[in-house]
Amino acid sequence: MNLVFSFPGHEKLAANIAKKMGYNLGDVIVRNFPDGESYVKINSDVSNQNIILVCNLNNSNSKAMALMFFSSLVRELGAKSLGLIAPYLGYMRQDKRFQEGEAITSNIFAKFLSSQVDWLITIDPHLHRHKSMKEIYTIPCQVLHAIDIITLWIKEHIQSPVLIGPDQESEQWVKGIAQKTNAPYIILKKFRKDDSNVEESIPHIEEFKNHTPILVDDIISTARTMIETVKVLQNAKMKSPVCIGIHAVFVHGAYQDLLKTHVELVATCNTIPHISNKIDITPLLVEALSKSEYS
Ligand code: R5P
Numbered sequence: 005m006n007l008v009f010s011f012p013g014h015e016k017l018a019a020n021i022a023k024k025m026g027y028n029l030g031d032v033i034v035r036n037f038p039d040g041e042s043y044v045k046i047n048s049d050v051s052n053q054n055i056i057l058v059c060n061l062n063n064s065n066s067k068a069m070a071l072m073f074f075s076s077l078v079r080e081l082g083a084k085s086l087g088l089i090a091p092y093l094g095y096m097r098q099d100k101r102f103q104e105g106e107a108i109t110s111n112i113f114a115k116f117l118s119s120q121v122d123w124l125i126t127i128d129p130h131l132h133r134h135k136s137m138k139e140i141y142t143i144p145c146q147v148l149h150a151i152d153i154i155t156l157w158i159k160e161h162i163q164s165p166v167l168i169g170p171d172q173e174s175e176q177w178v179k180g181i182a183q184k185t186n187a188p189y190i191i192l193k194k195f196r197k198d199d200s201n202v203e204e205s206i207p208h209i210e211e212f213k214n215h216t217p218i219l220v221d222d223i224i225s226t227a228r229t230m231i232e233t234v235k236v237l238q239n240a241k242m243k244s245p246v247c248i249g250i251h252a253v254f255v256h257g258a259y260q261d262l263l264k265t266h267v268e269l270v271a272t273c274n275t276i277p278h279i280s281n282k283i284d285i286t287p288l289l290v291e292a293l294s295k296s297e298y299s
Contacts, residue, residue: 051082
């Protein structure tokens with residue numbers, strides 16, 4: 005039997021998955037002690053069960069400890085297996101030693117997670133310099149893509165879109181969505197000066213003045229990439245854009261900063277619970293689970 009648990013934040017997603025897949029829902033308490041240390045208590049019988057944990061891994065520093073405790077605990081209590089659904093997988097962006105002496109945290113985190121769970125399902129992880137999860141993960145990993153559900157959302161909500169990618173890395177999503185929506189697309193050139201400063205430049209865009217610009221990126225974190233892209237579009241006198249992000253990481257008031265640029269709308273997938281979530285990933289996960297050997 006499969007038993008689905010959720011770490012704080014993804015209760016609704018876990019409940020939807022359990023309902024659609026006919027799994028039971030597990031009960032776990034995860035919280036921090038006043039000194040910041042993690043507390044984990046499982047209130048369900050996990051013996052001989054296949055456990056599925058739904059936990060997005062943004063802000064993963066404290067979650068990683070709780071996950072380690074959860075993993076140890078379910079095994080101690082006799083669970084058969086433990087799989088992780090991490091709709092957003094953290095620690096994927098430091099995938100190279102940019103400067104001498106830096107830790108390549110994508111690799112180290114992958115090694116850690118591979119030692120904690122038996123399989124992993126995630127959505128559009130930031131695979132850039134790593135071409136596949138196999139390069140760094142030693143457990144079976146299933147990578148799902150949000151392209152189709154984003155395409156559907158655009159078709160239902162936006163007329164006459166022009167897809168805009170803020171940088172070369174975004175082309176994989178932007179091009180795919182543009183093809184599926186029969187819309188034109190443009191990829192900008194991005195120059196990142198440091199963690200919170202980026203510069204954008206745009207090729208000629210005049211012919212798309214009557215279109216609604218749809219910015220698409222995998223992650224919106226400081227939102228600098230989106231904000232600089234919005235500014236470039238505004239300077240080019242384009243219509244107010246719709247900003248779509250797969251993962252709403254949004255640090256330090258970044259969401260408010262983005263709204264202040266007077267964008268038409270910010271729409272994200274619910275891989276990370278956030279007020280901007282408008283595109284539901286449940287069908288994607290349910291379809292993947294239905295086809296997988298873990299179901
Ligand atoms: C870059 O590698 C990613 O695809 C995103 O463009 C980036 O993570 C966005 O970050 P920020 O919101 O901090 O500009």
